[in-house]
Amino acid sequence: MSDRARNPTIIDVARAAGVSKSVVSRVFTGQGSVGTRTRERVLAAAAELGYVVNATARAMVARRTYTVGVFVRDAATPFYGHVLTAMQERASHHGYRVVTATGSGRFELAEERHALETLVQLQVEGLVVCSGLLPASDVATFAARIPTVVAGRPETHADVTSVFCDEDAGGAGLADHVADLGHHRVAVIGLPPGRSLTMAPRTAAMARRLRERGVEVVEVAGGLVDEVPRLVPEIRAHPGVTAVMAPSDLHAVRLLEALAVAGVAAPGELSVTGYDGVGPLRTPLIGLTTWRQPVAEIGAHAVDAVVGLLDTDTVPPHHRSLAGELVVGRTAAPPRR
Amino acid sequence: MSDRARNPTIIDVARAAGVSKSVVSRVFTGQGSVGTRTRERVLAAAAELGYVVNATARAMVARRTYTVGVFVRDAATPFYGHVLTAMQERASHHGYRVVTATGSGRFELAEERHALETLVQLQVEGLVVCSGLLPASDVATFAARIPTVVAGRPETHADVTSVFCDEDAGGAGLADHVADLGHHRVAVIGLPPGRSLTMAPRTAAMARRLRERGVEVVEVAGGLVDEVPRLVPEIRAHPGVTAVMAPSDLHAVRLLEALAVAGVAAPGELSVTGYDGVGPLRTPLIGLTTWRQPVAEIGAHAVDAVVGLLDTDTVPPHHRSLAGELVVGRTAAPPRR
């Protein structure tokens, strides 16, 4: 780094104001008492010098940082973006600041681990993990020492508190809708648990409920959103399939695009459902039939939970499941014949 | 906070490994030399105790944090979400971590100032400001001491480096497209500079270019996305208007929704254009005619710029303007008659 002017410290301010550094400290912490005139002099000197409290030094002695660390898998995704915003809002409400870490976009486990450790190094007082990838065992490593909450995925690890949308109920509810529409043969784009701890259970729930309803299920192995177009021929190869259930809105939209390219009418020939119901894709212009997750509530409750863990002695880990809601759109309709 | 087990320090590790704390420090910094067997003992003891480096303590003596602070206005918005992801990626490439702050969603100036100060308190080495709201004067306050880059808005303050998409060229390019389509009377939803430092210049550029092209412009005063529906009657009140240029994709989509509700065909009766071209709204399902901003590049260059400022002695502030690109969609067509 170039040798820029060193940041002013309380000592500089003290000297400028002609007092001792303890007085300056008291002025900025609000602890202890300072004379009115003295306080003014200190404040003036601080403003003059452009003094800003050094949070790292303060953290050392206070042994507190008033900071919660939030790890989100990918801020560019509407789901995580909204959760993040809600958390930020809620944390500042509680008087905490949030520092965020994300994987660097390549979604590798090692990177996510590293990002989480970074947060711990930063001495966050609590941790919110918001990733469908990182296994509970990794999270539990830190949970023993730092209050930790897993948000947005159905985590039931005994040592870790969690807040999530009920994926079973969501998958089943959406499946019921599709069954109600009268479909008899439905493709479900499923993901292995290793790929996504959120999408795997919800697609499993979809398939399960469909079968319970007497609907024949064609399981299609999905992956990243960009791989969706490749699935079209595979789906079309199964005669009689009149609906496709995708693991997320992003997947569903990509599927609709690919179907349009392939000249397949939706929902005419093929009904399509998504999952998430958050962000711009909720637009009626697309009219996606989906399941809405209560993102804002997930974020808010997650932060409330960590803060609760912070303030209270020994709150046992608990799991909170939030209900989502069916969004009836135009992309799923009764089968043609 | 409940009295949880104190985090282990190098002293604990040193004791467990039977060495002095200096040795432990060397093991974790990689500076200086340690015997192979000693190193192993230290590593084992650290793992056993669950030792994690205390970044705040390290920052104190090293006077470095290897941290860049990023302030984004609203992570829930596709534009900021993508920029954020790009920055994160780029920063980790340079060996820096990113701490993020956002306003708490209410978009008040005081909050944004506070968030920025928080970043400074955290001793970030560089600052990236990504908000269409915060005035340059506020940014300049910190820029004097901390390398600062403004990203994503056309900032030409002499003391602050900036990276942005050329709003003039973008607005003009999009306007040219609309004029080329043959529209003679066009409504532009404009925003005052006080509301958005990005949208104001781009809509101004749209109007300017339209006029240069001999197109009659109807200026409509816009605001937040949610206020867009209220604009429909106003726009319809102007006879002969065959196209509307919105300040962002979010605005445009909301407008299209409102038009659909009002039974106005788009682009049949009214063509609509957006701006940004990022995120899920790029879907061909909507086919929005818009101007694509190079978000990833903006994020990457912004981080490169701060890091450059960090590493080099005295780089003068500079402004980098990136070109966007016209996205021809289906929501803008030649006027009917």
Added chain:
DNA sequence: TTGTAGGCGTTATCAC
């Protein structure tokens, strides 16, 4: 009300 002194966990500079 104000000042002094000690220490938070770490790194860096010395001796050994």
Added chain:
DNA sequence: GTGATAACGCCTACAA
């Protein structure tokens, strides 16, 4: 190769 020791900027008794 290893171990003392002095900072780093701040807070907090405690003394004045």
